[in-house]
Amino acid sequence: MAASELRQEDACRTRAVLDLVGDKWSLLVVRYLSQGPHRFTELKREIDGISQRMLTVTLRALERDGILTRTVHNVMPPHVSYELTPMGRTLREAALPLLEWSVTNLAHIDAARAEYDARTSPA
Amino acid sequence: MAASELRQEDACRTRAVLDLVGDKWSLLVVRYLSQGPHRFTELKREIDGISQRMLTVTLRALERDGILTRTVHNVMPPHVSYELTPMGRTLREAALPLLEWSVTNLAHIDAARAEYDARTSPA
DNA sequence: CTGAATCCTGTATGATACTG
């Protein structure tokens, strides 16, 4: 489908994407897993500021949606690895333009904010 | 920048995008404005389920970030029109792949959820 | 190590009424 062909009836899809990856951590998890399989503690360490609880919740949701797989290795000590599914990898690809946009425009946005704030609350 | 060149140090950017458009309504507003300038009431009517308050809050945030412009026409009755800035239009373009991904994979996700639920809560 | 369970709080969001 060409980008320009998205139509009105896709509005609900917008909500669907946001419900999926619009939370605070999902895209970050997908980001790190795109570099290869990771273990729980690795993700916990790499994703700055995430709590155990939110990592668990986020991983469960993404597993349920078929974005990643959870594999338990029955060894001692216990071992669980998470890995993107093929669909998870396509999600990562689809999210990249937005991330690139962010990298490109963040400075511009900061400038816009500063100007707006100066304009609305002068002195 | 090539998609494959995004690196670890861009992690913070992921948060920046989500802070910008990861809320419930921003992308929907951008969506409708990509079809041309709209007035407050038009947006209110077209975006299903949004409250006056959230439309106001969302529009203000997007205006502050330089995504759209707010133009007050001094006529009677009052008249305010909202329009995407050039940066706003590039944001819309950057978000399109994710929306297309959603359209393509939503059925797949529903299936994954159903299977997951069946697997975890059997009967 | 990898979680699950519980409790607690802030923020986002919504409903309603009022105003230039």
Added chain:
DNA sequence: CAGTATCATACAGGATTCAG
């Protein structure tokens, strides 16, 4: 018409504790 102000609420998210 296009908001603002106020109040109410739900859910995300954090801290802590417990368990296989």
